[in-house]
Amino acid sequence: MTDHPVRIGVLVSGGGTNLQALINSQKKGELKSGKIELVISNRSDAYALKRAEKAGIRAEIVSKKKLGSSEAFEDRIRSLLDENKIDIIVLAGFMAILSEDFTRAYPKRILNIHPSLIPSFCGKGYYGLHVHEAALEYGVKVTGATVHFVNEIPDGGEIIMQKAVAVHEGDTPEVLQKRVMRLAEWKILPAAVEKVCAEYASK
Ligand code: GAR
Secondary structure (H helix, E strand, O other), rough: OOOOOEEEEEEEOOOHHHHHHHHHHHHHHOOOOEEEEEEOOEEEEEEHHHHHHOOOEEEEEEEEHOOOOOOHHHHHHHHHHHHHHOOOEEEOOOOOOHHHHHHHHHOOOOOEOOOOOOOOOEEEEEEEHHHHHHHHOOOOEEEEEEEEEEOEEEEEOOOOEEEEOOOOOOOOOOHHHHHHHHHHHHHHHHHHHEEEEEEEEOO
């Protein structure tokens, strides 16, 4: 058993609707085995930062451009995670690939949400709207979302949860993205984080 509540750090880059789903789940008492203690954004203009602020969560900006290298970028993130004693890291729309060094430091402690049913439409180059563009181009009739542990292979870690979503005739990437978020991502991300935190707490 850990001797403290599980501390969650969320890494974001954009709108932060998945971060919001985690905040809402925590407010409802569904996400209860861990607490969001820190949000880190690699972009200063991410709306996710406003969501963190509104919820009273400490938020930090870490810019690769400003720091000058990937090493300095990851070092800064690691220091913030250490300083804030973060146990579980959630990539919620975090659009930077983390190095093998980084992912090795947190085995089974980093989760990622990906907007497709892995192993379809995942890996390098598949992020955000591109994933839905690729799904529509291929012509799949079912897509969805996946929460998985992060290891050194992009989108290659162990799957924790998945949910399927139907593709409709005439869908645009934007329409499909919204449906996948609403029907899958915002549900399975909080559920998977709760599951992992509960397991972590009982260790
Ligand atoms: C989400 O659809 C998430 O699954 C995706 O980016 C979006 C972020 O939205 N992540 C990836 O593509 C990671 N490979 P949000 O900022 O509103 O949560």
